[in-house]
Amino acid sequence: MEQFYSKVISLKNIADDYYLLDFRWNTDSIPRPGQFLTIRTTELTSPLLRRPFALSAYNGETHMASIIFQKVGNGTAILAQLQEGDILDILGPLGNSFSDYRISENGNITNHVVVAGGIGTGPMLYLADELKKTGKKPLLIIGSRTKSLVPFTVLNKEIETIICTDDGSFGFKGNVVDYLKSRSELIKKSVIYCCGPEPMLKGCHFFSVDVGSKCYVSLEQMMACGIGACMGCTCETEGKKKYTRVCKDGPVFESSEVKWT
Amino acid sequence: MEQFYSKVISLKNIADDYYLLDFRWNTDSIPRPGQFLTIRTTELTSPLLRRPFALSAYNGETHMASIIFQKVGNGTAILAQLQEGDILDILGPLGNSFSDYRISENGNITNHVVVAGGIGTGPMLYLADELKKTGKKPLLIIGSRTKSLVPFTVLNKEIETIICTDDGSFGFKGNVVDYLKSRSELIKKSVIYCCGPEPMLKGCHFFSVDVGSKCYVSLEQMMACGIGACMGCTCETEGKKKYTRVCKDGPVFESSEVKWT
Amino acid sequence: MDLKVKIGNVDMPNPVGTASGTFGFGEEYGELFDLSKLGAIYTKALTPTPREGNSVPRLAETPSGILNSIGLANPGVEKFLSDKVPFLKGLQCSVILNVSGSTEQEYIEVIEKTDHLDCINGYEINISCPNVKHGGLAFGTDPKQVENLTKKLRRLSQKPLIVKLTPNVTDISVIAKAAESGGADSVSCINTVRGMLIDTKKKKSVIPAGIAGLSGPAIRPIGVAAVYTVSRAVSVPVIGLGGIMCADDAIQYLLAGASAIQVGTGLFVDPLLPLKVLDGIKEYMEENKMNKISDFHSFII
Amino acid sequence: MDLKVKIGNVDMPNPVGTASGTFGFGEEYGELFDLSKLGAIYTKALTPTPREGNSVPRLAETPSGILNSIGLANPGVEKFLSDKVPFLKGLQCSVILNVSGSTEQEYIEVIEKTDHLDCINGYEINISCPNVKHGGLAFGTDPKQVENLTKKLRRLSQKPLIVKLTPNVTDISVIAKAAESGGADSVSCINTVRGMLIDTKKKKSVIPAGIAGLSGPAIRPIGVAAVYTVSRAVSVPVIGLGGIMCADDAIQYLLAGASAIQVGTGLFVDPLLPLKVLDGIKEYMEENKMNKISDFHSFII
Numbered sequence A, B: 001m002e003q004f005y006s007k008v009i010s011l012k013n014i015a016d017d018y019y020l021l022d023f024r025w026n027t028d029s030i031p032r033p034g035q036f037l038t039i040r041t042t043e044l045t046s047p048l049l050r051r052p053f054a055l056s057a058y059n060g061e062t063h064m065a066s067i068i069f070q071k072v073g074n075g076t077a078i079l080a081q082l083q084e085g086d087i088l089d090i091l092g093p094l095g096n097s098f099s100d101y102r103i104s105e106n107g108n109i110t111n112h113v114v115v116a117g118g119i120g121t122g123p124m125l126y127l128a129d130e131l132k133k134t135g136k137k138p139l140l141i142i143g144s145r146t147k148s149l150v151p152f153t154v155l156n157k158e159i160e161t162i163i164c165t166d167d168g169s170f171g172f173k174g175n176v177v178d179y180l181k182s183r184s185e186l187i188k189k190s191v192i193y194c195c196g197p198e199p200m201l202k203g204c205h206f207f208s209v210d211v212g213s214k215c216y217v218s219l220e221q222m223m224a225c226g227i228g229a230c231m232g233c234t235c236e237t238e239g240k241k242k243y244t245r246v247c248k249d250g251p252v253f254e255s256s257e258v259k260w261t
Numbered sequence C, D: 001m002d003l004k005v006k007i008g009n010v011d012m013p014n015p016v017g018t019a020s021g022t023f024g025f026g027e028e029y030g031e032l033f034d035l036s037k038l039g040a041i042y043t044k045a046l047t048p049t050p051r052e053g054n055s056v057p058r059l060a061e062t063p064s065g066i067l068n069s070i071g072l073a074n075p076g077v078e079k080f081l082s083d084k085v086p087f088l089k090g091l092q093c094s095v096i097l098n099v100s101g102s103t104e105q106e107y108i109e110v111i112e113k114t115d116h117l118d119c120i121n122g123y124e125i126n127i128s129c130p131n132v133k134h135g136g137l138a139f140g141t142d143p144k145q146v147e148n149l150t151k152k153l154r155r156l157s158q159k160p161l162i163v164k165l166t167p168n169v170t171d172i173s174v175i176a177k178a179a180e181s182g183g184a185d186s187v188s189c190i191n192t193v194r195g196m197l198i199d200t201k202k203k204k205s206v207i208p209a210g211i212a213g214l215s216g217p218a219i220r221p222i223g224v225a226a227v228y229t230v231s232r233a234v235s236v237p238v239i240g241l242g243g244i245m246c247a248d249d250a251i252q253y254l255l256a257g258a259s260a261i262q263v264g265t266g267l268f269v270d271p272l273l274p275l276k277v278l279d280g281i282k283e284y285m286e287e288n289k290m291n292k293i294s295d296f297h298s299f300i301i
């Protein structure tokens, strides 16, 4: 982890309110899928805190990195107005990654199901890419409310991808958990990775329990330091420690570690 | 006075850190030289207060208005980044004007000396233009630290203009009061109008006392409401009322009304 | 939808007012919008004799806030009667006179000399101004003095008496209760927070008086916490203010327990803010199927 | 130029520290910069037994500020000794242990169990945390309790005792004097200000515990005013904090009377801020021909 500055290489609007931001990764530690960074959005005092975003791509040769973010409030509105060449104040890479678990616990498994919802799409694109590159068979499932929220332009055609829309305006009609259930025979032999809104994560977790697969989820929590110092971003976990820091002990957890409420 | 919205027509850098901002004057009341407006610089809460600027030009036919501002802090830094088409939130016109005094008290006088210093240049360009249009003979004297701070491009060639620079890098070497003194014979038959830093205003005032001319000054004070309601922007004046509101009772005062400290 | 708010024996047409000291006596903002749309205006503090106020600068900006040290500059009762009352007589909204003084006698004098006026619908007793040397804040921090002063003023007028509380105390609910038992019809909170800005170039306080009053969005969380605390301690209606910059901010105050709100510093940033806040409150009530202001108070925050 | 600051019998190499609760026990920020450049680190509050802290969310953003309700989550003394002390032993800067408790006995226990450690250079007694039900803020608002607690702790240790003051009191100088007469070597101020943010969609406090602690630039003017007031009331050195976001902010505190400062919330925005603040202070001293920190205290603010 390091604080560094980097110029905006490009900023593209890739779907309703979704943006792809490319920049150079000006530090040595390599960011893995699931890891995140924080960006200071202004030199002024409002919005105050740095904003966390997961990496959506990283190219080890060109040192180019990307995030995909949704414009939801003041901080992301500022980011959405960045111009090529503007300077980003970045702290990262932060947290653990899906890759840690993939390698340490699931090295031999071939089938990997990568589930993304809403602003959780970024890190899952990166994870699917990494799986593909390491010779695994990723199935990418992306859930959206409607077609205009699907970031078609950033999808990798070489990765089997299922789009689910709540309103049926594209692909599978229903949410990602509905889709998982519709193909549970196949999926139960896979490892599941998810990032997205909490109800989706919870649904994936209970699905994984039902079919007996391993499931990993990336959590979100309001963060201040982002590095484990302030105890602000805890989540409830099972076991001896009631609270665990999302920014440092996560954001990726085995879904059975999480206390689902 | 009214609150209205207006698009940026153009923004030009006219000297070191000085900018000319043109926009449409979308309200009926006509702004006069010396009057000002306030601009909200952000939808966020920092910088919080609206920023006051004097009008530097107004064209009654095209309804185009201008201000000249210097980038000094966060608020003006935001303004300096405006793009054509961005929306300005404007409150104006505010305060009294030089014209009030010119017409009511000095209608017959032909010679008018218009003295500007630093960020006080804007309103004095407008006043000189107005004087010229009404058939008077304005002499415009602009004081600057150095040549690169002189906004040459916005000067009207038809108006007799003297540039004074402290370092002598252009025009008269010395400050505007030195210049006034060097030509006191001529100037004592004129009315003097000034806007600029306080020491300059004070110098002009005492010069006017010496030569026996009338002198009007535009004051600056930290402002909150800008319309006379909060009592935040007072200045000390001679006479029964110890404090007077710069935003409402000014910003233009007869120099002998002001308590110079 | 019923937006009325009852404070003492007065019905305010809606919960949105403008905070004392930020709105003068109404004339200036009256040029910008129709004051009859407001629930109430709270005037600049009035003292028996004119006050020039403190030396300049009286204002400074801080992160998301401003400091002020106006020092209760006001025309005094006499000039108020001659110069300001004619304007106030024409207004539809409630007019609440903000009353200040350095001694009890001064508060008494202001009320005695104005109680006969029909155009004054109530009093806000400013016992919480940090910007005057004597009186002001001193009254506001001692519960006994608050109760006594309120009692004395209570005898002088049938009009609603609103005691304005300072956040600069250990337990604001104690002061609120003292005002209530002294007979106040309502309490308003918060006044400004003690704050200071130093000019490091000049090595001096930016505001010559030194410590000044902090207002604006920076203090909104402090105001909401105060209203939450006070409204659980007293049974009279609470009027909330401090840093309201949009309807959502005002709604926070109402949900915290306020029956009415005031817009202060927010006026400086957006002079039409009170009308926008009122519209936003109406919209929220519609969306949430609320019929009256007290519906805001039915949630467990 | 001599940047040293003496607090009790300890020399801090420079006046810049990191505020309790924002810096953990130093390990995390130690990955980002060289902690030996700091004057002091103030650890997260330590209590005798582990505390899980409050339920989530524990953080919320407000205009130029944040609310927190961590609830003193900490590993407890035992785990502190085994897990944190080895790291602290390696540090060059002063390490000040922030001590909390629900009862006097708990404060006593923490000091008794840690006083033997060479790597602990002093104690900051947190009598001002708004985020725990018992203890914390209660201790901090009553001068008698402050004096008594300080006296009891004074007997236990030769190390500097810094009493951390809350701004949520009527007169902070009274509490500061109580700490001084109880034997404190220094007071630090301010802790967070009581504040609240309500989610108007959910009609609930964003932070489940309700009222939380406001920090960040929004409260800087409140902190500077507090330091100004306190440093005129006591003769022990005052440590200033609250909303420091740049060197100029820190210099305001020093000019107001502080002998040292702490960076808290500012770390979250700019993790290397303490170093920038230190550089800025040095530059300012050079420009203003100051030789030592006490030179900041020779101006009439």
Ligand SMILES: Cc1cc2nc3c(=O)[nH]c(=O)nc-3n(C[C@H](O)[C@H](O)[C@H](O)COP(=O)(O)OP(=O)(O)OC[C@H]3O[C@@H](n4cnc5c(N)ncnc54)[C@H](O)[C@@H]3O)c2cc1C
Pocket (backbone or CB within 6 Å): A036, A047, A049, A050, A051, A052, A053, A054, A055, A067, A068, A069, A070, A071, A072, A073, A074, A075, A076, A077, A119, A120, A122, A123, A219, A220, A221, A222, A223, A224, A251
């Ligand atoms: C580990 C992690 C990874 C994330 N990855 C992505 C991503 O790849 N793409 C993406 O679009 N979004 C991501 N988010 C969410 C993103 O951080 C928020 O949407 C963003 O901070 C909103 O800021 P804002 O100022 O626009 O909105 P605001 O209106 O300020 O906030 C909207 C909501 O965003 C969340 N938020 C705001 N500030 C923070 C903060 N400091 N820490 C955590 N949450 C905050 C809160 O839930 C808040 O209610 C991630 C969050 C976390 C914790």
Ligand SMILES: Cc1cc2nc3c(=O)[nH]c(=O)nc-3n(C[C@H](O)[C@H](O)[C@H](O)COP(=O)(O)OP(=O)(O)OC[C@H]3O[C@@H](n4cnc5c(N)ncnc54)[C@H](O)[C@@H]3O)c2cc1C
Pocket (backbone or CB within 6 Å): B036, B047, B049, B050, B051, B052, B053, B054, B055, B067, B068, B069, B070, B071, B072, B073, B074, B075, B076, B077, B119, B120, B122, B123, B219, B220, B221, B222, B223, B224, B251
């Ligand atoms: C009546 C009047 C007319 C003015 N006309 C012009 C003009 O034509 N061109 C121009 O360049 N400048 C003008 N100014 C000054 C201009 O308002 C300030 O330079 C500007 O507000 C600075 O804002 P900032 O955020 O960039 O700087 P900051 O760093 O916030 O402030 C720098 C200084 O600007 C002044 N200032 C800041 N906010 C205000 C405020 N709300 N009210 C008054 N002063 C403030 C203060 O002296 C402050 O110390 C005028 C000021 C007044 C009062």
Ligand SMILES: Cc1cc2nc3c(=O)[nH]c(=O)nc-3n(C[C@H](O)[C@H](O)[C@H](O)COP(=O)(O)O)c2cc1C
Pocket (backbone or CB within 6 Å): B224, B230, B232, C019, C020, C021, C022, C044, C045, C068, C070, C072, C098, C126, C129, C164, C190, C191, C192, C214, C215, C216, C217, C219, C241, C242, C243, C244, C262, C263, C264, C265, C266
């Ligand atoms: C410039 C100014 C003048 C004020 N004058 C008074 C006053 O005369 N009487 C009073 O009770 N409060 C006065 N106040 C306090 C406000 O009424 C209000 O309590 C405080 O500013 C918090 O609200 P806000 O954040 O919305 O401004 C004044 C505030 C400001 C900013």
Ligand SMILES: Cc1cc2nc3c(=O)[nH]c(=O)nc-3n(C[C@H](O)[C@H](O)[C@H](O)COP(=O)(O)O)c2cc1C
Pocket (backbone or CB within 6 Å): A224, A230, A232, D019, D020, D021, D022, D044, D045, D068, D070, D072, D098, D126, D129, D164, D190, D191, D192, D214, D215, D216, D217, D219, D241, D242, D243, D244, D262, D263, D264, D265, D266
């Ligand atoms: C997340 C967080 C946790 C805190 N925990 C503690 C604590 O454990 N003990 C303590 O004395 N102060 C604690 N504080 C208060 C800070 O040390 C400091 O007094 C306050 O935040 C004001 O400074 P700042 O504005 O620079 O953050 C905490 C503050 C924050 C933001």
Ligand code: FES
Pocket (backbone or CB within 6 Å): A222, A223, A224, A225, A226, A227, A228, A229, A230, A231, A232, A233, A234, A245, A246, A247, A248
């Ligand atoms: S954000 Fe500070 S510990 Fe996670």
Ligand code: FES
Pocket (backbone or CB within 6 Å): B222, B223, B224, B225, B226, B227, B228, B229, B230, B231, B232, B233, B234, B245, B246, B247, B248
């Ligand atoms: S700025 Fe409010 S009276 Fe002038």
